[in-house]
Amino acid sequence: MVLVFDMGASRTRVALADKGKVGQIVRLDTDRSAGGFAKFLSAVEEVKGKHKIRAMAGSFPGQIEGENGVLTVASNLPKWIGLPVRQRLEQLVGCPVHILNDVAMGGLGEAHYGAGTTAGVMAYFTVSTGVNAVRIVDGEIDETISRYEVGQQLMAPGDAGDDSGGFRTLEYWTGGAAMEQRLGKRPQDLRKDKKIWQAEARHLALGLYNTLLHWTPDMVVFGGSMMRDIDLQLVGAELKKMPKVLPDLPRLEYAKLGDMAGLQGGLVWLDLLRR
Numbered sequence: 001m002v003l004v005f006d007m008g009a010s011r012t013r014v015a016l017a018d019k020g021k022v023g024q025i026v027r028l029d030t031d032r033s034a035g036g037f038a039k040f041l042s043a044v045e046e047v048k049g050k051h052k053i054r055a056m057a058g059s060f061p062g063q064i065e066g067e068n069g070v071l072t073v074a075s076n077l078p079k080w081i082g083l084p085v086r087q088r089l090e091q092l093v094g095c096p097v098h099i100l101n102d103v104a105m106g107g108l109g110e111a112h113y114g115a116g117t118t119a120g121v122m123a124y125f126t127v128s129t130g131v132n133a134v135r136i137v138d139g140e141i142d143e144t145i146s147r148y149e150v151g152q153q154l155m156a157p158g159d160a161g162d163d164s165g166g167f168r169t170l171e172y173w174t175g176g177a178a179m180e181q182r183l184g185k186r187p188q189d190l191r192k193d194k195k196i197w198q199a200e201a202r203h204l205a206l207g208l209y210n211t212l213l214h215w216t217p218d219m220v221v222f223g224g225s226m227m228r229d230i231d232l233q234l235v236g237a238e239l240k241k242m243p244k245v246l247p248d249l250p251r252l253e254y255a256k257l258g259d260m261a262g263l264q265g266g267l268v269w270l271d272l273l274r275r
Helices: 036-048 085-093 102-113 170-174 176-183 194-215 232-240 258-274
Strands: 002-007 011-018 021-029 055-060 063-065 070-073 097-101 121-127 131-137 219-223 251-254
Touching: 002 036, 002 102, 002 258, 011 036, 011 258, 021 036, 021 258, 036 085, 055 085, 055 102, 055 258, 063 097, 070 085, 085 097, 097 102, 097 258, 102 121, 102 131, 102 219, 102 258, 121 194, 131 170, 131 194, 170 176, 170 194, 176 194, 194 232, 232 251
Parallel strands: 002 055, 055 097, 121 219, 219 251
Antiparallel strands: 002 011, 011 021, 063 070, 121 131
16 A cells, blocks of 8 residues: 655645555645645545555655755745655655655656656646646656756746736746736636637747757647646647747647646656666
């Protein structure tokens, strides 16, 4: 029996898994307050129950570093920065705990069980509260890249339609939290405004174009809550308007696993560690 979890900036999922199959999933809102991590630990303890756990794998929407697995970068969980999350989890469950960035786990899940591929180079984008992407090569995370921060790439003001004179990040233009801050409404309350979502598609295409030049993937899979309203056909059309540097553009696909991607990715990661 193993434990898997997927913590997003907005929602968290925890489940037991046995023989490669995820069991009943406990879903809860991610509490971003200073006491939110303790609530997450309580949820993990409840799911664990009296089961003997041999390993645990999961993801955080940030960067985990050091022997104790300290959360060092987490734009959507600022009050958790500095917490030794791996150490605290290992003390709770009594087994090794493996933690990756949430986009990495989601990418593994989609590559092995979803819309992606385990052959060649694949990129996985998550466009949700925040934005990031990971490069997967032959079914494994490209570890020659030490940190994935694609959402923090800068976009020129003119490219993104910003007349403020300052550079903005891809996450600023396409992330859900940033959209709510910019426009004063939640993304789900703006679904009928076609102009907003056309702009989202254009901005995502710009960030994708830069990523294609760096990573040259054969296919790109897009997951995350914002992709419910971003039209991939529009993204592809915008991409075709840009300078034709690469001989061929990759296939663009929506993710298939939904909020299961990170949990399935945790199982993949544990399997890769055992090889």
